[in-house]
Amino acid sequence: MSWEQNVRRAEPYVAGEQPRRPNMIKLNTNECPYPPAPGVGKLAAETDWSALRLYPDPDTTVLVKALAEYYGVDREQVFVGVGSDDVLSMAFMTFFHSGKPILFPDVTYSFYDVWASLHGIPYKTCALDENWHIRPEDYRQPNGGVIFPNPNAPTGLMESLETVEGILLANRDAVVIVDEAYVDFGGVSALSLLEKYDNLLVVRTFSKSRAMAGMRIGFCIGSAKMIGYLNDVKFSFNSYTMNLPAQLMGAAAVKEDAYFKEITGKIIATRERVKGELGKLGFSFPDSMGNFLFATHERIPAEQLFQALREADIYVRYWKKPRISEYLRITVGTDREMDALLAFLREYVEKH
Numbered sequence: 551m552s553w554e555q556n557v558r559r560a561e562p563y564v565a566g567e568q569p570r571r572p573n574m575i576k577l578n579t580n581e582c583p584y585p586p587a588p589g590v591g592k593l594a595a596e597t598d599w600s601a602l603r604l605y606p607d608p609d610t611t612v613l614v615k616a617l618a619e620y621y622g623v624d625r626e627q628v629f630v631g632v633g634s635d636d637v638l639s640m641a642f643m644t645f646f647h648s649g650k651p652i653l654f655p656d657v658t659y660s661f662y663d664v665w666a667s668l669h670g671i672p673y674k675t676c677a678l679d680e681n682w683h684i685r686p687e688d689y690r691q692p693n694g695g696v697i698f699p700n701p702n703a704p705t706g707l708m709e710s711l712e713t714v715e716g717i718l719l720a721n722r723d724a725v726v727i728v729d730e731a732y733v734d735f736g737g738v739s740a741l742s743l744l745e746k747y748d749n750l751l752v753v754r755t756f757s758k759s760r761a762m763a764g765m766r767i768g769f770c771i772g773s774a775k776m777i778g779y780l781n782d783v784k785f786s787f788n789s790y791t792m793n794l795p796a797q798l799m800g801a802a803a804v805k806e807d808a809y810f811k812e813i814t815g816k817i818i819a820t821r822e823r824v825k826g827e828l829g830k831l832g833f834s835f836p837d838s839m840g841n842f843l844f845a846t847h848e849r850i851p852a853e854q855l856f857q858a859l860r861e862a863d864i865y866v867r868y869w870k871k872p873r874i875s876e877y878l879r880i881t882v883g884t885d886r887e888m889d890a891l892l893a894f895l896r897e898y899v900e901k902h
């Protein structure tokens with residue numbers, strides 16, 4: 551008998567690589583190419599950090615208050631965590647406890663099945679249609695909860711608010727989580743449905759549109775009842791999940807709305823321009839509303855392109871998985887970065 555027989559076996563999520571090379575172009579993990587709002591650095595420099603000797607506020611009041619004000623909801627409707635991964639994992643633990651399978655798309659954020667397995671939650675995937683859209687009828691079967699990103703990852707495709715509401719209507723007795731990690735790049739949020747549906751949880755992150763992936767801040771908004779249940783689980787797990795700098799800097803970022811709109815606007819403009827340019831090079835892709843494109847070439851295998859780009863120090867994301875092995879997910883960077891990518895691809899496509 552070995553101690554290893556008693557170990558919980560988990561198959562972990564494989565995060566995109568984080569290379570640190572001097573002149574690399576990093577378009578592989580959907581980070582923001584622009585720095586955080588100027589007020590964030592200013593606050594970091596001007597704060598008296600002697601308060602770090604104390605535990606941080608377990609209720610993360612400053613950040614919850616800033617978010618509640620920004621989104622026009624009650625403070626009791628907001629829950630924050632260490633990145634939306636933390637929020638999502640807590641939500642899986644809290645809301646998907648029925649023993650019945652939860653439902654999510656077959657092509658989606660690849661952490662969902664990992665959390666389901668870790669927390670012992672049965673799940674069933676629902677195949678997206680041939681245009682990468684959700685088939686709403688799939689979500690009318692008995693289930694223990696529903697989760698999908700909107701816009702979806704890695705396709706970038708947005709489902710309409712009508713589709714989201716249809717899924718909510720069909721699942722009044724289960725929690726429906728809409729993961730809006732990428733909604734700030736031109737998507738339509740389900741937040742407006744919160745008043746009608748107390749089983750809806752909308753999850754957001756500071757990692758993409760607020761340029762703070764390194765700070766690890768995520769949050770969700772739902773009915774006060776749901777947030778209460780989430781807090782009970784969180785406080786049964788770790789009271790002090792979010793450190794003091796993250797609480798303060800997160801609140802500072804939320805207050806700089808003009809900067810937020812400026813950088814998300816720039817990313818949208820770059821994305822739309824790159825769509826046109828990639829199209830001319832023989833690429834096709836779903837009409838992404840995220841800060842990334844999910845592109846396939848008419849002739850050149852995706853894996854070959856991925857390797858060639860990597861050798862040129864241009865990092866994009868590639869999955870050797872059923873249905874998506876001919877696609878590259880390319881984060882929208884600055885105009886300069888995208889021009890370098892396009893220049894490389896132009897030459898490569900011509901030669902191959």
Ligand code: PMP
Pocket residue numbers: 632633634635636659699703729731754755756757763767768
């Ligand atoms: N949801 C989706 C759909 C994502 O793509 C990501 C980023 N990997 C996350 C959630 C998690 O982001 P974070 O933990 O940085 O907030």
